[in-house]
Amino acid sequence: MSIVDEISWDKAPEGLVPAVVQDSETKEVLMLGFMNRAALEKTLREGKVTFWTRSRQKLWTKGETSGNVLEFVSLRVNCNDDSLLVLARPIGATCHTGHPTCYYREVTSESGEWQTITEAQFDPEQVYAKSA
Numbered sequence: 001m002s003i004v005d006e007i008s009w010d011k012a013p014e015g016l017v018p019a020v021v022q023d024s025e026t027k028e029v030l031m032l033g034f035m036n037r038a039a040l041e042k043t044l045r046e047g048k049v050t051f052w053t054r055s056r057q058k059l060w061t062k063g064e065t066s067g068n069v070l071e072f073v074s075l076r077v078n079c080n081d082d083s084l085l086v087l088a089r090p091i092g093a094t095c096h097t098g099h100p101t102c103y104y105r106e107v108t109s110e111s112g113e114w115q116t117i118t119e120a121q122f123d124p125e126q127v128y129a130k131s132a
Helices: 037-046 124-129
Strands: 017-023 029-035 050-053 058-061 070-077 084-090
Touching: 029 037, 029 050, 029 084, 037 050, 037 058, 037 070
Parallel strands: 017 084
Antiparallel strands: 017 029, 050 058, 070 084
């Protein structure tokens, strides 16, 4: 039996489980995506983190448009076998906005408003316009 078979796919809506992606070195949370069985199998087989995109209803390997990939390092599963923690090595910015992480805004009790806490590493219009 493969570790892929140990995931509780049948309990997850549409057979998708949340996959939190964390930088394997800094431990910073980079993004949240959803994986189905095929996405996890492709990630393990090819070494690049792949998700199921709900909006486009297809497999999507992070970086296929931007070139900013997530190299797979290791995988953890929670106690209920229904969510994943993917440790990865980011090559370039992770967020489509150009930021190193999708969690680049923060609110504190003092400010009460979203503050950008990281600088963008690229201009999304330049990166994604070439694929349109």
